[in-house]
Amino acid sequence: MLPPSPYPPADPELEPDDTDGGDELYEHHRIVADRGQELLRLDKFLLNRLANASRTKIQDAIRAEAVQVNGRVTKPNYRVRPADVITITLPEPPRTGKVIPQEMPLDICYEDADLLLVNKPAGLVVHPAYGHWEGTLVNGLAYHLENLPTGRNGEIRPGLVHRIDKDTSGLLVVGKTDWAMTHLSQQFFYHTIERSYLALVWGAFEENEGTVRGHIGRSLRDRKVQAVYPDGEQGKAAVTHYRVLRRYGPVTLLECRLETGRTHQIRVHMQHIGHPLFSDATYGGDRIRAGQATGTYKAFVENCFALLSRQALHARSLGFTHPSTGAHQYFEVELPADFAAALAKWETWAESH
Known part of the structure:
Protein backbone atom coordinates (compact mmCIF):
# COMPACT_ATOMS: atom_id res chain seq x y z
CA MET A 1 0.00 0.00 0.00
CA LEU A 2 1.31 3.41 -0.95
CA PRO A 3 1.48 6.15 1.69
CA PRO A 4 -1.08 8.98 1.43
CA SER A 5 -0.39 11.09 -1.63
CA PRO A 6 1.55 14.29 -0.92
CA TYR A 7 0.22 15.80 -4.11
CA PRO A 8 -2.48 18.49 -4.31
CA PRO A 9 -6.02 17.59 -5.40
CA ALA A 10 -6.93 17.80 -9.07
CA ASP A 11 -7.61 21.22 -10.48
CA PRO A 12 -11.35 21.39 -11.32
CA GLU A 13 -10.65 24.08 -13.92
CA LEU A 14 -8.73 21.68 -16.17
CA GLU A 15 -10.39 20.58 -19.38
CA PRO A 16 -11.79 17.04 -19.68
CA ASP A 17 -9.15 14.42 -20.29
CA ASP A 18 -8.08 12.96 -23.56
CA THR A 19 -6.63 9.47 -23.43
CA ASP A 20 -3.52 7.63 -22.36
CA GLY A 21 -4.75 6.53 -19.49
CA GLY A 22 -7.65 7.77 -21.45
CA ASP A 23 -10.28 9.74 -19.86
CA GLU A 24 -11.99 11.34 -22.85
CA LEU A 25 -15.77 11.37 -23.12
CA TYR A 26 -17.36 11.17 -26.56
CA PRO A 91 -16.42 6.91 -22.40
CA GLU A 92 -16.01 5.18 -25.77
CA PRO A 93 -16.40 6.54 -29.28
CA PRO A 94 -19.60 5.61 -31.14
CA ARG A 95 -19.20 2.14 -32.51
CA THR A 96 -19.04 1.49 -36.22
CA GLY A 97 -18.76 -2.30 -36.00
CA LYS A 98 -18.95 -5.31 -33.73
CA VAL A 99 -16.14 -6.54 -31.55
CA ILE A 100 -15.06 -10.11 -32.27
CA PRO A 101 -14.87 -12.10 -29.00
CA GLN A 102 -11.60 -14.03 -28.78
CA GLU A 103 -10.50 -16.39 -26.06
CA MET A 104 -7.19 -15.35 -24.51
CA PRO A 105 -5.54 -15.53 -21.10
CA LEU A 106 -6.44 -12.53 -18.96
CA ASP A 107 -4.70 -11.65 -15.70
CA ILE A 108 -7.82 -10.62 -13.76
CA CYS A 109 -6.86 -9.24 -10.36
CA TYR A 110 -10.38 -8.72 -9.05
CA GLU A 111 -13.92 -9.21 -10.28
CA ASP A 112 -17.43 -8.74 -8.93
CA ALA A 113 -20.87 -8.15 -10.41
CA ASP A 114 -20.06 -4.55 -11.32
CA LEU A 115 -16.44 -4.42 -12.45
CA LEU A 116 -13.16 -6.17 -12.94
CA LEU A 117 -9.49 -5.19 -12.76
CA VAL A 118 -7.13 -6.61 -15.38
CA ASN A 119 -3.33 -6.49 -15.34
CA LYS A 120 -2.44 -5.82 -18.99
CA PRO A 121 0.91 -7.16 -20.22
CA ALA A 122 3.18 -5.00 -22.35
CA GLY A 123 2.74 -5.64 -26.06
CA LEU A 124 -1.03 -6.09 -25.94
CA VAL A 125 -3.07 -3.48 -27.83
CA VAL A 126 -6.06 -2.31 -25.78
CA HIS A 127 -8.68 -1.32 -28.39
CA PRO A 128 -9.40 -2.64 -31.89
CA ALA A 129 -8.36 -0.10 -34.48
CA TYR A 130 -6.97 0.05 -37.99
CA GLY A 131 -4.37 -2.70 -38.28
CA HIS A 132 -5.41 -4.29 -34.97
CA TRP A 133 -9.00 -5.45 -35.35
CA GLU A 134 -8.32 -8.73 -33.54
CA GLY A 135 -6.12 -9.95 -30.72
CA THR A 136 -6.66 -6.88 -28.54
CA LEU A 137 -7.53 -6.71 -24.88
CA VAL A 138 -11.08 -5.66 -25.79
CA ASN A 139 -11.47 -8.80 -27.92
CA GLY A 140 -10.45 -10.90 -24.91
CA LEU A 141 -12.75 -8.98 -22.58
CA ALA A 142 -15.61 -9.44 -25.04
CA TYR A 143 -15.13 -13.21 -24.84
CA HIS A 144 -14.96 -13.10 -21.05
CA LEU A 145 -18.08 -10.92 -20.77
CA GLU A 146 -20.18 -12.25 -23.63
CA ASN A 147 -22.74 -13.97 -21.39
CA LEU A 148 -23.36 -10.83 -19.36
CA PRO A 149 -25.86 -8.02 -20.03
CA THR A 150 -23.12 -6.05 -21.79
CA GLY A 151 -23.95 -8.01 -24.93
CA ARG A 152 -26.99 -6.78 -26.88
CA ASN A 153 -28.19 -7.62 -30.37
CA GLY A 154 -24.90 -9.34 -31.12
CA GLU A 155 -22.84 -6.34 -30.07
CA ILE A 156 -20.36 -6.88 -27.24
CA ARG A 157 -19.57 -3.76 -25.28
CA PRO A 158 -16.89 -4.44 -22.67
CA GLY A 159 -16.82 -1.36 -20.47
CA LEU A 160 -13.21 -0.28 -20.67
CA VAL A 161 -13.26 3.35 -19.53
CA HIS A 162 -9.57 4.21 -19.90
CA ARG A 163 -6.54 3.02 -21.83
CA ILE A 164 -2.80 2.55 -21.55
CA ASP A 165 -0.32 2.31 -24.40
CA LYS A 166 0.40 -0.99 -26.13
CA ASP A 167 3.89 -1.23 -24.61
CA THR A 168 2.89 -0.02 -21.13
CA SER A 169 1.97 -2.68 -18.61
CA GLY A 170 -0.40 -2.53 -15.68
CA LEU A 171 -3.88 -2.02 -14.30
CA LEU A 172 -7.08 -1.22 -16.14
CA VAL A 173 -10.58 -1.11 -14.63
CA VAL A 174 -13.55 -2.43 -16.60
CA GLY A 175 -17.22 -1.71 -15.95
CA LYS A 176 -19.41 -4.79 -16.41
CA THR A 177 -22.74 -2.95 -16.38
CA ASP A 178 -23.88 0.24 -18.02
CA TRP A 179 -24.20 1.90 -14.61
CA ALA A 180 -20.69 0.86 -13.51
CA MET A 181 -19.18 1.92 -16.81
CA THR A 182 -20.82 5.34 -16.70
CA HIS A 183 -20.02 5.87 -13.00
CA LEU A 184 -16.34 4.97 -13.47
CA SER A 185 -15.99 7.09 -16.60
CA GLN A 186 -17.28 10.10 -14.70
CA GLN A 187 -14.64 9.56 -12.01
CA PHE A 188 -11.95 9.66 -14.69
CA PHE A 189 -13.56 12.66 -16.32
CA TYR A 190 -13.56 14.66 -13.09
CA HIS A 191 -10.06 13.51 -12.04
CA THR A 192 -11.14 11.72 -8.84
CA ILE A 193 -9.46 8.44 -9.80
CA GLU A 194 -6.18 7.78 -7.97
CA ARG A 195 -3.59 6.18 -10.23
CA SER A 196 0.13 5.81 -10.01
CA TYR A 197 2.76 4.65 -12.48
CA LEU A 198 6.34 3.50 -12.05
CA ALA A 199 8.69 5.04 -14.60
CA LEU A 200 12.41 4.55 -15.08
CA VAL A 201 13.78 7.71 -16.68
CA TRP A 202 17.13 8.96 -17.89
CA GLY A 203 19.09 11.41 -15.78
CA ALA A 204 19.45 12.48 -12.16
CA PHE A 205 17.04 14.64 -10.14
CA GLU A 206 18.24 17.07 -7.50
CA GLU A 207 14.72 17.44 -6.10
CA ASN A 208 12.74 14.61 -4.48
CA GLU A 209 9.44 15.50 -6.10
CA GLY A 210 7.98 17.87 -8.63
CA THR A 211 5.18 18.65 -11.05
CA VAL A 212 5.20 18.99 -14.83
CA ARG A 213 2.57 21.25 -16.37
CA GLY A 214 2.21 21.81 -20.09
CA HIS A 215 -0.48 21.42 -22.72
CA ILE A 216 -0.17 18.23 -24.75
CA GLY A 217 -1.25 17.83 -28.35
CA ARG A 218 -0.15 16.18 -31.57
CA SER A 219 3.27 17.21 -32.79
CA LEU A 220 3.24 19.55 -35.76
CA ARG A 221 6.29 17.72 -37.13
CA ASP A 222 5.11 14.14 -36.64
CA ARG A 223 1.41 13.42 -36.19
CA LYS A 224 2.17 10.00 -34.69
CA VAL A 225 3.66 11.49 -31.52
CA GLN A 226 2.65 14.07 -28.94
CA ALA A 227 4.37 17.32 -28.02
CA VAL A 228 4.25 19.75 -25.10
CA TYR A 229 3.05 23.30 -25.70
CA PRO A 230 4.10 25.09 -22.49
CA ASP A 231 2.32 28.32 -23.32
CA GLY A 232 -0.95 26.53 -23.97
CA GLU A 233 -1.26 27.72 -27.55
CA GLN A 234 -2.22 24.20 -28.63
CA GLY A 235 -3.27 20.91 -27.10
CA LYS A 236 -5.02 20.32 -23.79
CA ALA A 237 -3.92 21.08 -20.24
CA ALA A 238 -1.93 18.26 -18.64
CA VAL A 239 -0.44 17.83 -15.17
CA THR A 240 1.93 15.06 -14.00
CA HIS A 241 3.17 14.85 -10.40
CA TYR A 242 6.29 12.79 -9.68
CA ARG A 243 8.49 11.77 -6.78
CA VAL A 244 11.82 10.01 -6.72
CA LEU A 245 11.76 6.43 -5.42
CA ARG A 246 15.35 5.38 -6.18
CA ARG A 247 18.41 7.02 -7.72
CA TYR A 248 20.69 4.78 -9.77
CA GLY A 249 23.04 7.47 -11.09
CA PRO A 250 22.41 7.72 -14.84
CA VAL A 251 18.73 6.72 -14.41
CA THR A 252 16.07 7.38 -11.78
CA LEU A 253 12.99 5.42 -10.72
CA LEU A 254 9.93 7.66 -10.32
CA GLU A 255 6.41 7.29 -9.08
CA CYS A 256 4.16 9.37 -11.34
CA ARG A 257 0.61 10.36 -10.49
CA LEU A 258 -1.64 11.68 -13.20
CA GLU A 259 -3.92 14.61 -12.61
CA THR A 260 -5.05 14.38 -16.23
CA GLY A 261 -4.80 11.57 -18.76
CA ARG A 262 -3.55 12.84 -22.10
CA THR A 263 -2.14 10.62 -24.81
CA HIS A 264 1.44 9.55 -23.89
CA GLN A 265 1.28 12.04 -21.01
CA ILE A 266 4.05 10.69 -18.78
CA ARG A 267 6.28 9.85 -21.73
CA VAL A 268 6.03 13.26 -23.39
CA HIS A 269 6.16 15.23 -20.12
CA MET A 270 9.34 13.44 -19.05
CA GLN A 271 10.92 14.04 -22.45
CA HIS A 272 9.95 17.70 -22.18
CA ILE A 273 11.90 18.15 -18.93
CA GLY A 274 14.93 16.30 -20.29
CA HIS A 275 14.26 12.89 -18.71
CA PRO A 276 12.85 10.57 -21.40
CA LEU A 277 11.73 7.15 -20.28
CA PHE A 278 14.37 4.44 -20.43
CA SER A 279 14.08 2.38 -23.64
CA ASP A 280 11.31 4.57 -25.08
CA ALA A 281 12.09 4.58 -28.81
CA THR A 282 9.33 7.06 -29.64
CA TYR A 283 10.59 9.80 -27.34
CA GLY A 284 14.35 9.30 -27.51
CA GLY A 285 14.95 7.02 -24.54
CA ASP A 286 16.32 4.10 -26.52
CA ARG A 287 19.87 5.45 -26.58
CA ILE A 288 22.31 6.41 -23.85
CA ARG A 289 21.26 9.80 -22.48
CA ALA A 290 23.50 9.91 -19.40
CA GLY A 291 27.04 8.58 -19.00
CA GLN A 292 29.68 7.82 -21.61
CA ALA A 293 28.43 5.73 -24.52
CA THR A 294 31.59 3.62 -24.56
CA GLY A 295 33.17 0.51 -23.09
CA THR A 296 31.65 -1.63 -20.37
CA TYR A 297 28.99 0.95 -19.51
CA LYS A 298 27.72 0.96 -23.08
CA ALA A 299 27.57 -2.85 -23.06
CA PHE A 300 25.74 -2.77 -19.74
CA VAL A 301 23.09 -0.34 -20.99
CA GLU A 302 22.60 -2.32 -24.19
CA ASN A 303 22.06 -5.40 -22.03
CA CYS A 304 19.39 -3.50 -20.10
CA PHE A 305 17.76 -2.43 -23.37
CA ALA A 306 17.65 -6.10 -24.40
CA LEU A 307 15.95 -7.03 -21.12
CA LEU A 308 13.43 -4.18 -21.35
CA SER A 309 12.79 -3.58 -25.03
CA ARG A 310 9.90 -1.14 -24.52
CA GLN A 311 9.32 2.05 -22.54
CA ALA A 312 9.93 1.58 -18.80
CA LEU A 313 6.40 2.45 -17.70
CA HIS A 314 4.03 0.40 -15.53
CA ALA A 315 0.53 1.34 -14.32
CA ARG A 316 1.01 0.18 -10.74
CA SER A 317 -2.13 1.20 -8.87
CA LEU A 318 -5.73 2.36 -9.13
CA GLY A 319 -7.99 3.80 -6.46
CA PHE A 320 -11.64 4.68 -7.05
CA THR A 321 -15.14 4.68 -5.58
CA HIS A 322 -17.08 1.47 -6.17
CA PRO A 323 -20.10 2.26 -8.36
CA SER A 324 -22.57 0.26 -6.25
CA THR A 325 -21.24 0.21 -2.69
CA GLY A 326 -19.66 3.67 -2.60
CA ALA A 327 -16.65 2.15 -0.84
CA HIS A 328 -13.12 3.22 -1.68
CA GLN A 329 -11.28 0.53 -3.65
CA TYR A 330 -7.52 0.28 -4.06
CA PHE A 331 -5.56 -2.17 -6.21
CA GLU A 332 -1.85 -2.55 -6.90
CA VAL A 333 0.17 -4.91 -9.09
CA GLU A 334 3.84 -5.83 -9.07
CA LEU A 335 6.29 -4.97 -11.81
CA PRO A 336 6.36 -7.40 -14.74
CA ALA A 337 9.43 -9.57 -15.25
CA ASP A 338 11.12 -7.43 -17.93
CA PHE A 339 10.90 -4.21 -15.92
CA ALA A 340 11.96 -5.96 -12.70
CA ALA A 341 14.96 -7.56 -14.44
CA ALA A 342 16.17 -4.22 -15.78
CA LEU A 343 15.79 -2.60 -12.36
CA ALA A 344 17.77 -5.42 -10.75
CA LYS A 345 20.60 -4.75 -13.22
CA TRP A 346 20.62 -1.05 -12.37
CA GLU A 347 20.51 -1.85 -8.66
CA THR A 348 23.64 -3.96 -9.01
CA TRP A 349 25.33 -1.28 -11.09
CA ALA A 350 24.51 1.45 -8.56
CA GLU A 351 25.88 -0.57 -5.66
CA SER A 352 29.24 -0.95 -7.42
CA HIS A 353 29.63 2.69 -8.51
Whole structure:
Protein backbone atom coordinates (compact mmCIF):
# COMPACT_ATOMS: atom_id res chain seq x y z
CA MET A 1 0.00 0.00 0.00
CA LEU A 2 1.31 3.41 -0.95
CA PRO A 3 1.48 6.15 1.69
CA PRO A 4 -1.08 8.98 1.43
CA SER A 5 -0.39 11.09 -1.63
CA PRO A 6 1.55 14.29 -0.92
CA TYR A 7 0.22 15.80 -4.11
CA PRO A 8 -2.48 18.49 -4.31
CA PRO A 9 -6.02 17.59 -5.40
CA ALA A 10 -6.93 17.80 -9.07
CA ASP A 11 -7.61 21.22 -10.48
CA PRO A 12 -11.35 21.39 -11.32
CA GLU A 13 -10.65 24.08 -13.92
CA LEU A 14 -8.73 21.68 -16.17
CA GLU A 15 -10.39 20.58 -19.38
CA PRO A 16 -11.79 17.04 -19.68
CA ASP A 17 -9.15 14.42 -20.29
CA ASP A 18 -8.08 12.96 -23.56
CA THR A 19 -6.63 9.47 -23.43
CA ASP A 20 -3.52 7.63 -22.36
CA GLY A 21 -4.75 6.53 -19.49
CA GLY A 22 -7.65 7.77 -21.45
CA ASP A 23 -10.28 9.74 -19.86
CA GLU A 24 -11.99 11.34 -22.85
CA LEU A 25 -15.77 11.37 -23.12
CA TYR A 26 -17.36 11.17 -26.56
CA GLU A 27 -20.61 12.79 -27.55
CA HIS A 28 -22.98 10.07 -28.73
CA HIS A 29 -26.20 12.07 -28.94
CA ARG A 30 -27.15 15.73 -29.33
CA ILE A 31 -30.86 16.43 -29.33
CA VAL A 32 -32.45 19.85 -29.69
CA ALA A 33 -36.00 20.04 -28.34
CA ASP A 34 -38.57 21.34 -30.78
CA ARG A 35 -39.80 24.90 -30.33
CA GLY A 36 -43.24 23.50 -29.63
CA GLN A 37 -41.96 20.98 -27.09
CA GLU A 38 -44.33 20.53 -24.15
CA LEU A 39 -42.78 20.40 -20.68
CA LEU A 40 -41.73 16.77 -20.21
CA ARG A 41 -39.50 14.99 -17.72
CA LEU A 42 -35.96 14.52 -19.07
CA ASP A 43 -35.98 10.74 -18.62
CA LYS A 44 -39.30 10.40 -20.46
CA PHE A 45 -38.12 12.77 -23.20
CA LEU A 46 -35.01 10.66 -23.82
CA LEU A 47 -36.96 7.41 -23.64
CA ASN A 48 -39.05 8.69 -26.54
CA ARG A 49 -36.01 9.81 -28.53
CA LEU A 50 -33.48 7.00 -28.02
CA ALA A 51 -33.92 3.58 -29.56
CA ASN A 52 -33.19 0.50 -27.44
CA ALA A 53 -32.74 2.52 -24.25
CA SER A 54 -34.59 1.61 -21.07
CA ARG A 55 -35.82 4.19 -18.59
CA THR A 56 -33.58 2.71 -15.89
CA LYS A 57 -30.52 3.00 -18.09
CA ILE A 58 -31.40 6.59 -18.95
CA GLN A 59 -31.91 7.50 -15.29
CA ASP A 60 -28.57 5.89 -14.38
CA ALA A 61 -26.83 7.95 -17.07
CA ILE A 62 -28.46 11.15 -15.81
CA ARG A 63 -27.47 10.44 -12.19
CA ALA A 64 -23.92 9.67 -13.33
CA GLU A 65 -23.82 13.11 -15.00
CA ALA A 66 -23.40 11.66 -18.48
CA VAL A 67 -26.42 13.69 -19.65
CA GLN A 68 -26.32 17.47 -19.83
CA VAL A 69 -28.98 20.02 -20.68
CA ASN A 70 -27.64 23.25 -22.15
CA GLY A 71 -24.16 22.31 -20.96
CA ARG A 72 -25.17 21.54 -17.35
CA VAL A 73 -25.90 18.34 -15.46
CA THR A 74 -29.41 17.98 -14.09
CA LYS A 75 -31.85 15.44 -12.61
CA PRO A 76 -34.22 12.91 -14.21
CA ASN A 77 -37.23 15.02 -13.25
CA TYR A 78 -35.96 18.12 -15.06
CA ARG A 79 -38.65 19.40 -17.41
CA VAL A 80 -37.39 19.70 -20.96
CA ARG A 81 -38.29 23.05 -22.51
CA PRO A 82 -38.44 24.25 -26.13
CA ALA A 83 -35.00 24.62 -27.75
CA ASP A 84 -33.18 22.85 -24.89
CA VAL A 85 -29.99 21.12 -26.08
CA ILE A 86 -29.54 17.67 -24.54
CA THR A 87 -26.19 15.89 -24.96
CA ILE A 88 -25.16 12.39 -23.92
CA THR A 89 -21.47 11.60 -23.51
CA LEU A 90 -19.99 8.14 -23.01
CA PRO A 91 -16.42 6.91 -22.40
CA GLU A 92 -16.01 5.18 -25.77
CA PRO A 93 -16.40 6.54 -29.28
CA PRO A 94 -19.60 5.61 -31.14
CA ARG A 95 -19.20 2.14 -32.51
CA THR A 96 -19.04 1.49 -36.22
CA GLY A 97 -18.76 -2.30 -36.00
CA LYS A 98 -18.95 -5.31 -33.73
CA VAL A 99 -16.14 -6.54 -31.55
CA ILE A 100 -15.06 -10.11 -32.27
CA PRO A 101 -14.87 -12.10 -29.00
CA GLN A 102 -11.60 -14.03 -28.78
CA GLU A 103 -10.50 -16.39 -26.06
CA MET A 104 -7.19 -15.35 -24.51
CA PRO A 105 -5.54 -15.53 -21.10
CA LEU A 106 -6.44 -12.53 -18.96
CA ASP A 107 -4.70 -11.65 -15.70
CA ILE A 108 -7.82 -10.62 -13.76
CA CYS A 109 -6.86 -9.24 -10.36
CA TYR A 110 -10.38 -8.72 -9.05
CA GLU A 111 -13.92 -9.21 -10.28
CA ASP A 112 -17.43 -8.74 -8.93
CA ALA A 113 -20.87 -8.15 -10.41
CA ASP A 114 -20.06 -4.55 -11.32
CA LEU A 115 -16.44 -4.42 -12.45
CA LEU A 116 -13.16 -6.17 -12.94
CA LEU A 117 -9.49 -5.19 -12.76
CA VAL A 118 -7.13 -6.61 -15.38
CA ASN A 119 -3.33 -6.49 -15.34
CA LYS A 120 -2.44 -5.82 -18.99
CA PRO A 121 0.91 -7.16 -20.22
CA ALA A 122 3.18 -5.00 -22.35
CA GLY A 123 2.74 -5.64 -26.06
CA LEU A 124 -1.03 -6.09 -25.94
CA VAL A 125 -3.07 -3.48 -27.83
CA VAL A 126 -6.06 -2.31 -25.78
CA HIS A 127 -8.68 -1.32 -28.39
CA PRO A 128 -9.40 -2.64 -31.89
CA ALA A 129 -8.36 -0.10 -34.48
CA TYR A 130 -6.97 0.05 -37.99
CA GLY A 131 -4.37 -2.70 -38.28
CA HIS A 132 -5.41 -4.29 -34.97
CA TRP A 133 -9.00 -5.45 -35.35
CA GLU A 134 -8.32 -8.73 -33.54
CA GLY A 135 -6.12 -9.95 -30.72
CA THR A 136 -6.66 -6.88 -28.54
CA LEU A 137 -7.53 -6.71 -24.88
CA VAL A 138 -11.08 -5.66 -25.79
CA ASN A 139 -11.47 -8.80 -27.92
CA GLY A 140 -10.45 -10.90 -24.91
CA LEU A 141 -12.75 -8.98 -22.58
CA ALA A 142 -15.61 -9.44 -25.04
CA TYR A 143 -15.13 -13.21 -24.84
CA HIS A 144 -14.96 -13.10 -21.05
CA LEU A 145 -18.08 -10.92 -20.77
CA GLU A 146 -20.18 -12.25 -23.63
CA ASN A 147 -22.74 -13.97 -21.39
CA LEU A 148 -23.36 -10.83 -19.36
CA PRO A 149 -25.86 -8.02 -20.03
CA THR A 150 -23.12 -6.05 -21.79
CA GLY A 151 -23.95 -8.01 -24.93
CA ARG A 152 -26.99 -6.78 -26.88
CA ASN A 153 -28.19 -7.62 -30.37
CA GLY A 154 -24.90 -9.34 -31.12
CA GLU A 155 -22.84 -6.34 -30.07
CA ILE A 156 -20.36 -6.88 -27.24
CA ARG A 157 -19.57 -3.76 -25.28
CA PRO A 158 -16.89 -4.44 -22.67
CA GLY A 159 -16.82 -1.36 -20.47
CA LEU A 160 -13.21 -0.28 -20.67
CA VAL A 161 -13.26 3.35 -19.53
CA HIS A 162 -9.57 4.21 -19.90
CA ARG A 163 -6.54 3.02 -21.83
CA ILE A 164 -2.80 2.55 -21.55
CA ASP A 165 -0.32 2.31 -24.40
CA LYS A 166 0.40 -0.99 -26.13
CA ASP A 167 3.89 -1.23 -24.61
CA THR A 168 2.89 -0.02 -21.13
CA SER A 169 1.97 -2.68 -18.61
CA GLY A 170 -0.40 -2.53 -15.68
CA LEU A 171 -3.88 -2.02 -14.30
CA LEU A 172 -7.08 -1.22 -16.14
CA VAL A 173 -10.58 -1.11 -14.63
CA VAL A 174 -13.55 -2.43 -16.60
CA GLY A 175 -17.22 -1.71 -15.95
CA LYS A 176 -19.41 -4.79 -16.41
CA THR A 177 -22.74 -2.95 -16.38
CA ASP A 178 -23.88 0.24 -18.02
CA TRP A 179 -24.20 1.90 -14.61
CA ALA A 180 -20.69 0.86 -13.51
CA MET A 181 -19.18 1.92 -16.81
CA THR A 182 -20.82 5.34 -16.70
CA HIS A 183 -20.02 5.87 -13.00
CA LEU A 184 -16.34 4.97 -13.47
CA SER A 185 -15.99 7.09 -16.60
CA GLN A 186 -17.28 10.10 -14.70
CA GLN A 187 -14.64 9.56 -12.01
CA PHE A 188 -11.95 9.66 -14.69
CA PHE A 189 -13.56 12.66 -16.32
CA TYR A 190 -13.56 14.66 -13.09
CA HIS A 191 -10.06 13.51 -12.04
CA THR A 192 -11.14 11.72 -8.84
CA ILE A 193 -9.46 8.44 -9.80
CA GLU A 194 -6.18 7.78 -7.97
CA ARG A 195 -3.59 6.18 -10.23
CA SER A 196 0.13 5.81 -10.01
CA TYR A 197 2.76 4.65 -12.48
CA LEU A 198 6.34 3.50 -12.05
CA ALA A 199 8.69 5.04 -14.60
CA LEU A 200 12.41 4.55 -15.08
CA VAL A 201 13.78 7.71 -16.68
CA TRP A 202 17.13 8.96 -17.89
CA GLY A 203 19.09 11.41 -15.78
CA ALA A 204 19.45 12.48 -12.16
CA PHE A 205 17.04 14.64 -10.14
CA GLU A 206 18.24 17.07 -7.50
CA GLU A 207 14.72 17.44 -6.10
CA ASN A 208 12.74 14.61 -4.48
CA GLU A 209 9.44 15.50 -6.10
CA GLY A 210 7.98 17.87 -8.63
CA THR A 211 5.18 18.65 -11.05
CA VAL A 212 5.20 18.99 -14.83
CA ARG A 213 2.57 21.25 -16.37
CA GLY A 214 2.21 21.81 -20.09
CA HIS A 215 -0.48 21.42 -22.72
CA ILE A 216 -0.17 18.23 -24.75
CA GLY A 217 -1.25 17.83 -28.35
CA ARG A 218 -0.15 16.18 -31.57
CA SER A 219 3.27 17.21 -32.79
CA LEU A 220 3.24 19.55 -35.76
CA ARG A 221 6.29 17.72 -37.13
CA ASP A 222 5.11 14.14 -36.64
CA ARG A 223 1.41 13.42 -36.19
CA LYS A 224 2.17 10.00 -34.69
CA VAL A 225 3.66 11.49 -31.52
CA GLN A 226 2.65 14.07 -28.94
CA ALA A 227 4.37 17.32 -28.02
CA VAL A 228 4.25 19.75 -25.10
CA TYR A 229 3.05 23.30 -25.70
CA PRO A 230 4.10 25.09 -22.49
CA ASP A 231 2.32 28.32 -23.32
CA GLY A 232 -0.95 26.53 -23.97
CA GLU A 233 -1.26 27.72 -27.55
CA GLN A 234 -2.22 24.20 -28.63
CA GLY A 235 -3.27 20.91 -27.10
CA LYS A 236 -5.02 20.32 -23.79
CA ALA A 237 -3.92 21.08 -20.24
CA ALA A 238 -1.93 18.26 -18.64
CA VAL A 239 -0.44 17.83 -15.17
CA THR A 240 1.93 15.06 -14.00
CA HIS A 241 3.17 14.85 -10.40
CA TYR A 242 6.29 12.79 -9.68
CA ARG A 243 8.49 11.77 -6.78
CA VAL A 244 11.82 10.01 -6.72
CA LEU A 245 11.76 6.43 -5.42
CA ARG A 246 15.35 5.38 -6.18
CA ARG A 247 18.41 7.02 -7.72
CA TYR A 248 20.69 4.78 -9.77
CA GLY A 249 23.04 7.47 -11.09
CA PRO A 250 22.41 7.72 -14.84
CA VAL A 251 18.73 6.72 -14.41
CA THR A 252 16.07 7.38 -11.78
CA LEU A 253 12.99 5.42 -10.72
CA LEU A 254 9.93 7.66 -10.32
CA GLU A 255 6.41 7.29 -9.08
CA CYS A 256 4.16 9.37 -11.34
CA ARG A 257 0.61 10.36 -10.49
CA LEU A 258 -1.64 11.68 -13.20
CA GLU A 259 -3.92 14.61 -12.61
CA THR A 260 -5.05 14.38 -16.23
CA GLY A 261 -4.80 11.57 -18.76
CA ARG A 262 -3.55 12.84 -22.10
CA THR A 263 -2.14 10.62 -24.81
CA HIS A 264 1.44 9.55 -23.89
CA GLN A 265 1.28 12.04 -21.01
CA ILE A 266 4.05 10.69 -18.78
CA ARG A 267 6.28 9.85 -21.73
CA VAL A 268 6.03 13.26 -23.39
CA HIS A 269 6.16 15.23 -20.12
CA MET A 270 9.34 13.44 -19.05
CA GLN A 271 10.92 14.04 -22.45
CA HIS A 272 9.95 17.70 -22.18
CA ILE A 273 11.90 18.15 -18.93
CA GLY A 274 14.93 16.30 -20.29
CA HIS A 275 14.26 12.89 -18.71
CA PRO A 276 12.85 10.57 -21.40
CA LEU A 277 11.73 7.15 -20.28
CA PHE A 278 14.37 4.44 -20.43
CA SER A 279 14.08 2.38 -23.64
CA ASP A 280 11.31 4.57 -25.08
CA ALA A 281 12.09 4.58 -28.81
CA THR A 282 9.33 7.06 -29.64
CA TYR A 283 10.59 9.80 -27.34
CA GLY A 284 14.35 9.30 -27.51
CA GLY A 285 14.95 7.02 -24.54
CA ASP A 286 16.32 4.10 -26.52
CA ARG A 287 19.87 5.45 -26.58
CA ILE A 288 22.31 6.41 -23.85
CA ARG A 289 21.26 9.80 -22.48
CA ALA A 290 23.50 9.91 -19.40
CA GLY A 291 27.04 8.58 -19.00
CA GLN A 292 29.68 7.82 -21.61
CA ALA A 293 28.43 5.73 -24.52
CA THR A 294 31.59 3.62 -24.56
CA GLY A 295 33.17 0.51 -23.09
CA THR A 296 31.65 -1.63 -20.37
CA TYR A 297 28.99 0.95 -19.51
CA LYS A 298 27.72 0.96 -23.08
CA ALA A 299 27.57 -2.85 -23.06
CA PHE A 300 25.74 -2.77 -19.74
CA VAL A 301 23.09 -0.34 -20.99
CA GLU A 302 22.60 -2.32 -24.19
CA ASN A 303 22.06 -5.40 -22.03
CA CYS A 304 19.39 -3.50 -20.10
CA PHE A 305 17.76 -2.43 -23.37
CA ALA A 306 17.65 -6.10 -24.40
CA LEU A 307 15.95 -7.03 -21.12
CA LEU A 308 13.43 -4.18 -21.35
CA SER A 309 12.79 -3.58 -25.03
CA ARG A 310 9.90 -1.14 -24.52
CA GLN A 311 9.32 2.05 -22.54
CA ALA A 312 9.93 1.58 -18.80
CA LEU A 313 6.40 2.45 -17.70
CA HIS A 314 4.03 0.40 -15.53
CA ALA A 315 0.53 1.34 -14.32
CA ARG A 316 1.01 0.18 -10.74
CA SER A 317 -2.13 1.20 -8.87
CA LEU A 318 -5.73 2.36 -9.13
CA GLY A 319 -7.99 3.80 -6.46
CA PHE A 320 -11.64 4.68 -7.05
CA THR A 321 -15.14 4.68 -5.58
CA HIS A 322 -17.08 1.47 -6.17
CA PRO A 323 -20.10 2.26 -8.36
CA SER A 324 -22.57 0.26 -6.25
CA THR A 325 -21.24 0.21 -2.69
CA GLY A 326 -19.66 3.67 -2.60
CA ALA A 327 -16.65 2.15 -0.84
CA HIS A 328 -13.12 3.22 -1.68
CA GLN A 329 -11.28 0.53 -3.65
CA TYR A 330 -7.52 0.28 -4.06
CA PHE A 331 -5.56 -2.17 -6.21
CA GLU A 332 -1.85 -2.55 -6.90
CA VAL A 333 0.17 -4.91 -9.09
CA GLU A 334 3.84 -5.83 -9.07
CA LEU A 335 6.29 -4.97 -11.81
CA PRO A 336 6.36 -7.40 -14.74
CA ALA A 337 9.43 -9.57 -15.25
CA ASP A 338 11.12 -7.43 -17.93
CA PHE A 339 10.90 -4.21 -15.92
CA ALA A 340 11.96 -5.96 -12.70
CA ALA A 341 14.96 -7.56 -14.44
CA ALA A 342 16.17 -4.22 -15.78
CA LEU A 343 15.79 -2.60 -12.36
CA ALA A 344 17.77 -5.42 -10.75
CA LYS A 345 20.60 -4.75 -13.22
CA TRP A 346 20.62 -1.05 -12.37
CA GLU A 347 20.51 -1.85 -8.66
CA THR A 348 23.64 -3.96 -9.01
CA TRP A 349 25.33 -1.28 -11.09
CA ALA A 350 24.51 1.45 -8.56
CA GLU A 351 25.88 -0.57 -5.66
CA SER A 352 29.24 -0.95 -7.42
CA HIS A 353 29.63 2.69 -8.51
